[in-house]
Amino acid sequence: MSEEKSWREIPLGGLTWLHSSEYKTGEWRSFRPVVDHNKCTRCMQCVIYCPDIAIKYKPDVNMIEINFDYCKGCGVCAEECPVHAITMVKEKE
Amino acid sequence: MSKIVKQEMMGMNGDTACAYAVKQCNPEVVAAYPITPQTIIVEVFSEYVANGEVTTEFIPVESEHSAMSTSIGAAAAGARAYTASASQGLALMYEMLYIASGLRLPIVMTCVNRALSAPINIHGDHSDAMGARDSGWIQLYCENSQEAYDTVIQAWRIAEHKDVLLPVMVNIDGFILSHTLENVAVLPDDAVKKFIGEKKIPVVKKPSGELTPYVLHPDYPVSMGAIDLQDYYFEHKRQQAEAMKNALKVIKEVGEEYGELTGRRYGLIDAYMMDDAEIAIIVMGSTAGTAKYAADLMREKGVKAGVLRVRSFRPFPRDDIVKTLSKVKACAVLDRSISFGSYGGPLFTEIRSSFCYECEKPIIINYYYGLGGRDTPPNLLENVFSELKRIVETGKIGEEIRYLGLREDSIDSVNYKAELISFKDLNTGNIGGK
Amino acid sequence: MSVVKPKDLALTEERLAPGHRLCPGCGEPTTVKLVLKASDDPVIVCSATGCLEVSTSIYPYTSWNVPWIHSAFENAAATAAGVEAAIKALKRNGVYKYDKVNVLAVAGDGGTYDIGFQALSGAFERYHRIVYLLLDNEAYMNTGIQRSGGTPSYASTTTSPDGKVIPGKLQTKKQISRIMVEHEPAYVATISAAFWQDLIQKSKKAFAADGPAFLHSITPCPRGWRHADNLTIELCRLAVQTCIFPLWEAEKIDGKMVYKLSAPSKQIAKNPDKKKPVVEYLKLQGRYRHLFKPEEKTELINQIQEWVDTEWDIILERCGEK
Numbered sequence A: 001m002s003e004e005k006s007w008r009e010i011p012l013g014g015l016t017w018l019h020s021s022e023y024k025t026g027e028w029r030s031f032r033p034v035v036d037h038n039k040c041t042r043c044m045q046c047v048i049y050c051p052d053i054a055i056k057y058k059p060d061v062n063m064i065e066i067n068f069d070y071c072k073g074c075g076v077c078a079e080e081c082p083v084h085a086i087t088m089v090k091e092k093e
Numbered sequence B: 001m002s003k004i005v006k007q008e009m010m011g012m013n014g015d016t017a018c019a020y021a022v023k024q025c026n027p028e029v030v031a032a033y034p035i036t037p038q039t040i041i042v043e044v045f046s047e048y049v050a051n052g053e054v055t056t057e058f059i060p061v062e063s064e065h066s067a068m069s070t071s072i073g074a075a076a077a078g079a080r081a082y083t084a085s086a087s088q089g090l091a092l093m094y095e096m097l098y099i100a101s102g103l104r105l106p107i108v109m110t111c112v113n114r115a116l117s118a119p120i121n122i123h124g125d126h127s128d129a130m131g132a133r134d135s136g137w138i139q140l141y142c143e144n145s146q147e148a149y150d151t152v153i154q155a156w157r158i159a160e161h162k163d164v165l166l167p168v169m170v171n172i173d174g175f176i177l178s179h180t181l182e183n184v185a186v187l188p189d190d191a192v193k194k195f196i197g198e199k200k201i202p203v204v205k206k207p208s209g210e211l212t213p214y215v216l217h218p219d220y221p222v223s224m225g226a227i228d229l230q231d232y233y234f235e236h237k238r239q240q241a242e243a244m245k246n247a248l249k250v251i252k253e254v255g256e257e258y259g260e261l262t263g264r265r266y267g268l269i270d271a272y273m274m275d276d277a278e279i280a281i282i283v284m285g286s287t288a289g290t291a292k293y294a295a296d297l298m299r300e301k302g303v304k305a306g307v308l309r310v311r312s313f314r315p316f317p318r319d320d321i322v323k324t325l326s327k328v329k330a331c332a333v334l335d336r337s338i339s340f341g342s343y344g345g346p347l348f349t350e351i352r353s354s355f356c357y358e359c360e361k362p363i364i365i366n367y368y369y370g371l372g373g374r375d376t377p378p379n380l381l382e383n384v385f386s387e388l389k390r391i392v393e394t395g396k397i398g399e400e401i402r403y404l405g406l407r408e409d410s411i412d413s414v415n416y417k418a419e420l421i422s423f424k425d426l427n428t429g430n431i432g433g434k
Numbered sequence C: 001m002s003v004v005k006p007k008d009l010a011l012t013e014e015r016l017a018p019g020h021r022l023c024p025g026c027g028e029p030t031t032v033k034l035v036l037k038a039s040d041d042p043v044i045v046c047s048a049t050g051c052l053e054v055s056t057s058i059y060p061y062t063s064w065n066v067p068w069i070h071s072a073f074e075n076a077a078a079t080a081a082g083v084e085a086a087i088k089a090l091k092r093n094g095v096y097k098y099d100k101v102n103v104l105a106v107a108g109d110g111g112t113y114d115i116g117f118q119a120l121s122g123a124f125e126r127y128h129r130i131v132y133l134l135l136d137n138e139a140y141m142n143t144g145i146q147r148s149g150g151t152p153s154y155a156s157t158t159t160s161p162d163g164k165v166i167p168g169k170l171q172t173k174k175q176i177s178r179i180m181v182e183h184e185p186a187y188v189a190t191i192s193a194a195f196w197q198d199l200i201q202k203s204k205k206a207f208a209a210d211g212p213a214f215l216h217s218i219t220p221c222p223r224g225w226r227h228a229d230n231l232t233i234e235l236c237r238l239a240v241q242t243c244i245f246p247l248w249e250a251e252k253i254d255g256k257m258v259y260k261l262s263a264p265s266k267q268i269a270k271n272p273d274k275k276k277p278v279v280e281y282l283k284l285q286g287r288y289r290h291l292f293k294p295e296e297k298t299e300l301i302n303q304i305q306e307w308v309d310t311e312w313d314i315i316l317e318r319c320g321e322k
């Protein structure tokens, strides 16, 4: 949480002033998607479906990358991967 | 006086005067829904649109809720937005009124004051606007159609002032003002255009120091209307309270500047023969005209009577009112709406509490009047002055909360009371009685 | 329209940002991010109150990379109409920089079928150039899974719970998209994130339309439907494969609304054997558990199947497939 401001320090009208990318939803996760990049065909299904916009395609290295700051561990990517390149593993305590 | 612009006299009713002022202001968006006695505004404005006299996008919405929602969307996108309503329409907008002010959108609306159902009644009183008195809107009440015209023009300057940024409701009494022909002095179009100026976009500063225009524009991805919980909602309401406070000054400044242009000055209150007044009527809207006439009649009889018209009810000009009334011996506050269950009407309670810690204070009584368009002729107001005079002379106050223009019983009757029966009695026709 | 390559889509700017607080596996963000990717022009979003709105705008945070406004629950269409009108007038007055800006209204089923229907109907009749996206998760999820006009028969919600005498919602689902077609707008389409190619094409059409466009998305909600988080897209797929949510579009051509079945549903129309029984869809969802446990309520399941068949028939008819 951001440091709380007084009424004079914040903009009017309830205008937001922080981007949610500064809010890490990765802490919610109890299962973690693990990608087998050898199996991965770069089909982009997981990138397209991920509800948390947590999977990016990196064209320079031609790889997908999961951002664990945001991934909530829903398992949609693993379920939808046509070649089963993603497995969900339990997060350690 | 040379700075005063030459103005043309036009015969207009209050609704047309508002529509005409809006035409001259040429806002980007007008979204409205018809309701008596506001309908003329929508109709007349539609004609301006049909004849190409404005560049406004006119949106004949399917409800008042949408009228305000559409105005909110338009204002958020940087447009000037205007709407008009009354009574049930204002009531249907209620939810959106708070959102317009909470989002700090400088929308202008004419509220043609009308009674609220039930029973349905199309005539003037202040019940509709009083229901919205805590909605965060600036509320200005006009005495006549001239003021309606003048106030619609000033409203933009007040609403859009950088220290205010709040919506403004211009109140005019249903029928008495909305439908009555009056001579109205109108400014030339370009004078209005110059007075209200070009629409400006507020720029705000985030705690990071980053500046952001407060507008929905593709170049600036701002988010408006976020969910604001225990940690910040209160802070935003505090900001609104401050903006209302600032409006006290801005309404005066704009009214003065407008006076220099037109010769008609406006402020938060309008004090009529109050300098040496011993008794006074405090009132809002068109009845002030009648009260002033009654005061004249009293003055002719040597009674030091005055009238204090409250023009700005929100923000409430407490200091100005206290100052004006502190030397008065007795006064009557006239309320054109009932806050059911409250000890006195909304204007009364506010004025009485203004004097709570004052050493010098008048005796203050309250009259409800004019509900559902009930006529309040000069003789009734003379009676009020006479009562005040009697109170001053005898020191006996009597009833503090009274009704003006309400019929007295001619016979002893309890017909207004009910008896209760069961459904079984209902079905067998056993409804009591003899 | 040309097919969108998956990599191109993956690399298209994200207009919805991560860090939002929708539940894991929520169907709403996937649809929203994809629809937003389909617009080549700038977009301004007007959200109705609901899960998407609250979870993407918890003050002082926002997940929106595009201008965004939320004003109330029942007025997304009216707010969007105001934004559209403002831009039109500002353009007319020569002070607007962009020639084309898309205005997207987003609302849930509660904000569309029920409380927001009047504003929606009015805005479509007035023919504002807005795109209205309905995120249909078939209940009021934000307030804790209450029934709506979009809740299907026998689904259990907190205001249509399955009890000893009543097996969930007794009424059928309102056919909102067909009602929207009867408004004769520029475009209406049903979409399912599982068929993202179809979703993107339809969203592009919606944004290109020169009048109001309505996109109806089937949007699973793991919490309210009580399904496993990972099955969201699979349920989007099954909804289409069982024909409980067929994919179609209706476009105004020469003043007439012309229905067309979309490829994933068309395949089923051509090959009725491919139509999966609705039970395959139902049994994955806890909101229908009372239809299977303690014993299978075949009669009720059959009733749902009959309803699906009838509605599918109507769509086939409208699409000239019968």
Ligand SMILES: Cc1ncc(C[n+]2csc(CCOP(=O)(O)OP(=O)(O)O)c2C)c(N)n1
Pocket (backbone or CB within 6 Å): C049, C050, C051, C052, C073, C074, C107, C108, C109, C110, C111, C112, C135, C137, C138, C139, C140, C141, C142, C143, C148
């Ligand atoms: C006028 C009004 N009535 C009720 C509510 C409470 N409310 C907020 S969101 C919501 C349900 C939203 O349901 P839906 O539109 O289906 O969106 P979802 O959360 O399911 O995505 C309700 C009932 C409200 N905010 N405003």
Ligand code: SF4
Pocket (backbone or CB within 6 Å): A035, A039, A040, A041, A042, A043, A044, A045, A046, A047, A064, A080, A081, A082, A083, A084, A085, A086
């Ligand atoms: S869905 Fe599977 S194959 Fe496709 S990009 Fe993702 S991990 Fe690779």
Ligand code: SF4
Pocket (backbone or CB within 6 Å): A033, A049, A050, A051, A052, A053, A054, A055, A066, A070, A071, A072, A073, A074, A075, A076, A077, A078, C025
């Ligand atoms: S588990 Fe869910 S949130 Fe995490 S990367 Fe996969 S799809 Fe995205």
Ligand code: SF4
Pocket (backbone or CB within 6 Å): C021, C022, C023, C025, C026, C027, C028, C051, C052, C055, C137, C141, C142, C220, C221, C222, C223, C224
């Ligand atoms: S309750 Fe349902 S719709 Fe709401 S965020 Fe959770 S999964 Fe999404």
Ligand SMILES: [Mg+2]
Pocket (backbone or CB within 6 Å): C108, C109, C110, C135, C136, C137, C138, C139, C140, C141, C142
């Ligand atoms: Mg819903």
